[in-house]
Amino acid sequence: MRLTVVRGRVELAERAAERVAALLGACPESVLALPTGRTPIGMYRRLVALNRLGRVDLSRATLFNLDEYAGVPADHRGSFRAYMRRLLWAPCHLDPARTHVPRGDAADLAAECARYEAAIRACGGIDLAVLGIGANGHIGFNEPGSRFDSRTRVVDLDDSTRRANGRLFEGGLAPARALTMGIGTIIESRSILLLAAGADKAAAVRAALRGPLTEAVPASALQRHPDVEVLLDPAAASRVERDA
Numbered sequence: 001m002r003l004t005v006v007r008g009r010v011e012l013a014e015r016a017a018e019r020v021a022a023l024l025g026a027c028p029e030s031v032l033a034l035p036t037g038r039t040p041i042g043m044y045r046r047l048v049a050l051n052r053l054g055r056v057d058l059s060r061a062t063l064f065n066l067d068e069y070a071g072v073p074a075d076h077r078g079s080f081r082a083y084m085r086r087l088l089w090a091p092c093h094l095d096p097a098r099t100h101v102p103r104g105d106a107a108d109l110a111a112e113c114a115r116y117e118a119a120i121r122a123c124g125g126i127d128l129a130v131l132g133i134g135a136n137g138h139i140g141f142n143e144p145g146s147r148f149d150s151r152t153r154v155v156d157l158d159d160s161t162r163r164a165n166g167r168l169f170e171g172g173l174a175p176a177r178a179l180t181m182g183i184g185t186i187i188e189s190r191s192i193l194l195l196a197a198g199a200d201k202a203a204a205v206r207a208a209l210r211g212p213l214t215e216a217v218p219a220s221a222l223q224r225h226p227d228v229e230v231l232l233d234p235a236a237a238s239r240v241e242r243d244a
């Protein structure tokens with residue numbers, strides 16, 4: 001695991017975007033898994049800027065998002081599909097055939113999860129998974145207790161997760177269920193880039209990187225992976241550094 005503590009959110013965004021740009025420079029047809037949330041917004045802005053400068057070509061990449069809320073229409077402003085359209089797909093004019101988010105409004109959610117998993121496999125698996133982390137240690141929407149061999153499936157979200165992600169939903173509470181790539185799906189990615197910023201992530205980051213490998217901390221599964229790069233701002237790194 002390679003750990004870098006950057007100066008702040010601007011450098012975090014730059015470094016993360018440069019990692020993606022370097023991969024696509026070497027292999028433009030790479031398959032990426034991508035996160036949502038506040039943490040990667042700067043990375044997407046930077047990628048769009050690099051794209052405009054002709055320094056990164058996303059047009060041949062295949063993009064799979066990690067997760068989506070269940071029961072939320074694709075055009076709802078809180079959906080992850082809307083987030084991706086706004087922050088990356090539309091500004092980079094990406095081909096919809098190469099951009100994937102689980103369909104949270106599918107009639108049969110279990111079938112949709114199986115379809116998503118098969119679509120990832122059909123593309124040859126994920127080359128690089130970019131991840132954020134929840135304050136409770138979740139990756140994607142794999143909440144504490146998720147099995148390390150879990151696949152794409154429907155999950156119940158913790159109340160703390162619903163509140164933390166509730167900004168764009170009525171009553172400030174995100175939906176109760178979501179579709180997420182499993183931990184097994186994520187850790188089969190050939191490389192992983194984990195991003196975390198802010199003091200509210202410090203305990204989760206420490207537990208994930210330095211704590212025991214336990215399903216109580218979903219991100220601790222990353223300790224098993226041979227190619228993980230972690231970018232932290234000083235606040236997110238504060239408890240790791242002290243204990244290291």
Ligand code: GLP
Pocket residue numbers: 035036037038039040066067131132133134135139140141161165
């Ligand atoms: C959501 C997403 C995760 C993300 C997490 C952290 O739960 N499903 O993929 O990592 O939020 O979000 P933020 O970056 O806003 O703290």
